[in-house]
Amino acid sequence: MSGVLPTAVRMDFRLQRRYGFWYATAFVVLLWIGVLQLVPDPLLGPAMPYLLMADLAFMMFFIAGAVFFEKGERTVFALVTTPLRFRHYLTAKLLTMSALALVTCVVVVLADYGPGVALFPFVAGVVLMTLLMLLTGFITAPLFPSISEWLLPSTLVLTVLNAPIVGYSGLYPHPAFSLVPTDGPLRLLGAAFHQVTLTGWQWTYAIGYPAVWIAGLCLLAKHVFHRHVVTSEGGR
């Protein structure tokens, strides 16, 4: 059984490359590196958490695209007949896509900001943020018949996920923003670029609250996937 997950991970990496995600990411990294040169130095630190958050949001589209594609091509139904369990399927996707996201962020940050970033909150912030975006895409995509119909509802979801920016930036601080699970990862990114200092319980909240959400979303993902993808074959 232990060989199933590594095989699934290898397959997902191969698919990523074939879908052109790697080339796209390379271009994106080059563009970010170039464009961030234009940002005045004193503003770079404050701007980084927002920029990383905006960039990571795209992971939602990548995973949704993968779900729609595999559903359309029926590869999902072939996979159902293999020893691959849902938890392997989802874990492989989350693992490979967050690896891609993390590499992107590391390269961009090292190139433009330098090694002065605080490592632990940076990695924790990027990974938690990415997992939330990925799971949101994975759960919402099967609810719609086609990707063009999913695209716009997804921007509304994205608006909610981005709402903590309003509180974090100090524009309109309100405790309600901390209910949105992306608030914690955003604060971790802020800590990574020395914009905010987190106290003991804030660390617990910033890591624990999104982690609870991620666990819950994984369970929901299984339910949605079985109900709207696996058992709806023929309905398309």
Add this chain to the structure above:
Amino acid sequence: MGGTTGFIATFGRNDLRTVRRDSMLVTVMLGPFLYAAALWFLPAITGHVAREYAFDLVPYHSAIVSAFCVLGPPLLLGAVLALQLLDERDQNTLAALRVTPVPPATYTAYRAGSTIALTTFSVLASLTVSGQVDAWTLLLSVPIALTAGLLAPVLGLVMASLGRNKIEGLAVMRVIGLAVFTVPMIPFFILDSPWQLAFGVVPAYWPVRAFWSAFDGGTYGLYVAGGLLYNAALVGVLLRVATMRLR
């Protein structure tokens, strides 16, 4: 010619029927308001940045407004166009059309045309709702909105032609999305240099460049004319390419 008009009327009627069935167009119409709503925060953000970082955002207002209201709608609606075309190819709708008397390019042209109209409207609507432009600038923005409208099918047709399927289309969209939001903004920092015109090869340069001039009360006719001609020519070329690639 009369035949083509007939086909377009048929496609249009069919689309209006689909609108009732799914919420696609309703949500497309929400797009500009989302962009505009983001700009309601602009005065507060400007004050905040000035207090916190001693940085004056006011000289950058035209660039910020143009990114949200002039580039945002073409990018969003261009992506919708690309995904629609790729979806329809994957579902073989396009193959079905080939056994009808419709000339091959008509369908793509119809989709591009409706995207131009929707985007033009969307740009003007978001500029109006944003509350960041005065009435005179809004009036000057009508031809700019049309230039931005032409930009939408340019982006959409490139995305649809470069991706072999939906998911590759998304990878292309990520690159184009970031490029369109950033590259045309670079000349904003070198407005005094004649080199800014070199960015004219980027189709998105023209509507934003025209908008900056309109916003600051400069002359903008050249940029509007250049943008309309260049983007219209690109739409023409890309329609042929996309029609061939999407078959």
